Amino acid sequence: MFRLINRVVSSATRGLATVGVAAALVAVPRIASADTQIKMVLNWKYEGPQAWFFLAQDKGYFKAQGLDVQFDQGEGSGASIPKVAAGAYQAGFGDLNAIVELAAKEPAQAPIAVDVLYNTPPFAIVVKKDSPINTPKDLEGRTIGAPANDGALKLFPAFAKLAQIDISKVTVTNMAPNLREQMLQRGQVDAVFGYVTTVTFSAKAMGIDPSKKLRFIRYGDHGMDLYSNTVFFSRSFVKDQPEAVRGFLVALNHAIRDVIANPDAGVDAVMKREPLLKRDVEKEKLLATMRNDMSHPEIARIGLGDVDQARLKRDIAIVVDAAKLPRTPTPAEIFDGSFLPPRADRPSSL
CATH class of the missing domain: 3.40.190.10 (Periplasmic binding protein-like II)
Incomplete structure (x- = not known):
């Protein structure tokens, strides 16, 4: 090793394309119980590439689904997984491969990925x-x-x-x-x-x-064509509140489409939370993330958020083999795409 x-x-201080969106703008019926609370830990400090989470909150998309969603800043893409597994949060945004590692060791505790945004x-x-x-x-x-x-x-x-x-x-x-x-x-x-x-x-x-x-x-x-950051929920929340999970992804997908059509609106939502950030840098960072991290060719076929099952299986095998994990989780243990909005409603390109 x-x-x-x-x-x-x-350190005591921290360093400071228009697409068709008509379907996403159609009113979506409320599908989660009123006042369902979701605490979500993000992958990192507030920044441009998190714009859709904040826009969904500011525009009332979560509220329209009967959800009260609160966000906390993260400490790294791998750090959010154990926080959700421990019950401190119901949801998180972080590295899918860290979920694979936890699922191989403690399958009952590992969160479940439901929306893979970083596919490259x-x-x-x-x-x-x-x-x-x-x-x-x-x-x-x-x-x-x-x-x-x-x-x-x-x-x-x-x-x-x-x-x-x-x-x-x-x-x-x-x-x-x-x-x-x-x-x-x-x-x-x-x-x-x-x-x-x-x-x-x-x-x-x-x-x-x-x-x-x-x-x-x-x-x-x-040779490491791995998936990366995903929205995930605790296993118990998925079991007990499936409609809340579904509603969260409907709201998030709506906001992602809004940001694709108008990145400035997304940056506005970020700047509300961190006014000291440099707006032009955060916009450039958002666009770079969409271009570099979220535009794998496969999304033209399966849509943003979903995974290719064969590719996910290879991803799991690479992580298990290299880390000498005690077991190989099945793709179904890692990712559940049944909560995603319909394929026609999700972006095919960014």
């Missing part, structure tokens, strides 16, 4: 442009940094196996999320784990041009 240096660097793998290892690290194999003998709950870090054993990296020769160190790009630029680490979009915009916020100063070793280019 790779060596993990538990060196946590803390965003995971990457990032190095400076002039780094001698050109291939995954070059990571041997190097130190890679990441926040403890980073999704790319959690999937590194699987990536290392596919890319034939001797993981015992790699050192991993943790840092506060807002220090990741700084430590890379200062040479305190040789590389960092992260999502492509997240690192790109964090670098821009530091005045670094990622196209000129950084290189991305993408997991998807080395």
Whole structure:
């Protein structure tokens, strides 16, 4: 196993296409009991790519479904899963592969994914442009940094196996999320784990041009065509409140269509919650996420939110094999697409 240096660097502050939407704008009948409360933990601090969650709240789409939805900021795409499993939240937004890992170990506790929004793998290892690290194999003998709950870090054993990296020769160190790009630029680490979009915009916020100063070793280019962030609910909530789950996805889908048609409206909803954010950056981040993380070619066939069963089965097998998990969950244990709005109502492109 790779060596993990538990060196946590803390910080007191945090760094600051029109489509057809007619079907989505048709009034949808209320299908959940009045005042059904849902507490949801997001994948990260409030930011542009979460626009649809906030717009659905602000426009009353959740309320129209009889739902009272409240959001909390997250601490990483892998961190939201155990919070829902522990009962602190009914719903979350985070990495589907972390659900696979928990389902393999504690199937009764693992949440269930119901709407996979990030269908293109965003995971990457990032190095400076002039780094001698050109291939995954070059990571041997190097130190890679990441926040403890980073999704790319959690999937590194699987990536290392596919890319034939001797993981015992790699050192991993943790840092506060807002220090990741700084430590890379200062040479305190040789590389960092992260999502492509997240690192790109964090670098821009530091005045670094990622196209000129950084290189991305993408997991998807080395055999890891994995799904990523998904909306998920606790297993007990799905069982006890199925119509609330269905209503949540109807409202969210409505808001996603609104944001596709008018990204500025989505950014407005984000800025209401974090006025100190830079509006132009958050809009650019939102559009980049739609373009890079949510536009797998398969959505033209199955629609946004759904999964290809064969691809999901491969995804599960990769995670189970590389992490040496005790069992292989079935696709049905990980994802339930029965709560999604009808195929005709969901976007086919972004």
